[in-house]
Amino acid sequence: MTSQTIAQTIKACASVLDNHDGSLTFNEPSLEAKILVGHCVKKTFSQLIVDANEYIHADIQLNIKRCIERRLAGEPIAYIIGHQPFWTLDLDVSEHTLIPRSDTETLIETVMNLPIADDASVVDLGTGTGAIALSLSSEKPNWQVLGIDFKQEIIELARRNALKNGLKTTFLQSDWYHALNGLRxxxxxxxxxxxxxxxxxxxxxxxxxxxxxALTSGDHGLADIKTIITQGKMHLKKGAYMVLEHGATQAMPITKIFLEQGYSQISTIADINGLDRVTLAVFDKPL
Ligand SMILES: C[S@@+](CC[C@H](N)C(=O)[O-])C[C@H]1O[C@@H](n2cnc3c(N)ncnc32)[C@H](O)[C@@H]1O
Structure with missing residues (x-):
């Protein structure tokens, strides 16, 4: 491989991403090229500009080539570089769970608009990287936020993300509510x-x-949501909220489940693309 500067390498990588014949489409090849090159040379975007004429060592060129090959095979950029921005945080990701999506920021915004006490206790079910739990902790430092997920590797990832972002969120391994006996x-x-x-x-x-x-659920995608809503009644205080993210066509069936289970004040919030994304409800009569 001939020696190339940072600027030349970014240009070459963007061109490879732009012109390949595969079925993938890269919306912003030059942005992706900057992210991948920046990751390999360990420089921020502004450092890439300042050091544009710096030559890249052959070993690092090889790393960049491998990253581009992985991207051309369709691997998500977050898995290649190992992290992803979400809300105001930077979160490590792993193959054990979902890469946080900007869609989920609709849920955070929805929660921020609710009249919830400053010392609230909160649980994030299926926390993954900790995206929701950690964002809520960062916005509401006095909330007691607990994130749960069913695999220990995921809990360890979420704990690393708490440390990385200087947050005191707690994480616990549990199959939905199983380890939360008696907690409301x-x-x-x-x-x-x-x-x-x-x-x-x-x-x-x-x-x-x-x-x-992390993705699929039985019963037309509603099985886990049903479990969370139904068993949630044993874990909500009087007048407490449940806020769920869901698919764009699931607001109606979820509203129905909330109603059948005795929840009230049910409403659905659309994401920035106008798609139904979050449904919330209040439970007024704890069992
Ligand atoms: C769609 S991902 C959401 C991850 C993260 N909350 C986010 O918004 O990016 C769903 C998460 O639910 C977890 N999960 C699936 N089944 C579970 C169960 N039975 N108990 C607890 N967590 C579960 C998965 O491991 C995964 O991390």
Whole structure:
């Protein structure tokens, strides 16, 4: 490989991403090239500009080539570089769980607009990287936020992210509410698996690389949501909120489940693309 500067390498990588013949489309090849090159040379975007004429060592050129090959094979950029921005945080990611999506910021905004006490207790079910739990902790430092997920590797990832972002959020391994015996919360939030098991989307884009355990649920994608709503009644204080992220076509069936289970004040919030994304409800009569 001939010696190239940072600027030349970014240009060459962007051109490879732009002109390849595969089925993938890269919306912003030059942005992706900057992210991948920046990751390999360990420089921020502004350092890439300042050091544009610096030559890149052959070993690092090889690393960049490998990263581009992985990207051309469709692997999500967050898995290649190992982290992803979410809300105001930077979160490590792993193959054990979902890469946080900007869609989920609708849930954070929804929660921020609720009249919830300053000392609230909150649980984030299926916390993954800790995206929701950590964002809420960062916004509301006095909330007692607990994130749960069912795999120990995921809990360790979320704890690392808490440390990385200087947050005191607690994480616990649990199959939904199993380890939460007797605990009641002012707020239950969740972005659970909600994709139908046979959805064609599972064979497209980033979803091909993410674990099915983070994505799919039986009963048309509603099985886990049903469990969370039904069993949630044993874990909500009087007048407490449940706020759930879901697929764009699931607001109606979820509203129905909330109603059947005795919840009230049910409403649905759309994301920035105008798609129904979050449904929330209040539980007024704890069991
Ligand atoms: C759609 S991902 C959401 C991850 C993260 N909250 C986010 O918004 O980026 C769903 C998460 O639910 C977790 N999960 C799936 N089944 C679970 C169960 N039975 N108990 C607890 N967590 C579960 C998965 O491991 C995954 O991390």
């Amino acid at each position: 919360f002012d707020l239950i939030v969740s972005n659970p698996p909600y994709v139908e098991s046979d959805s064609p989307y599972l064979n497209q884009g980033d979803l091909r690389f993410e674990p099915r355990s």
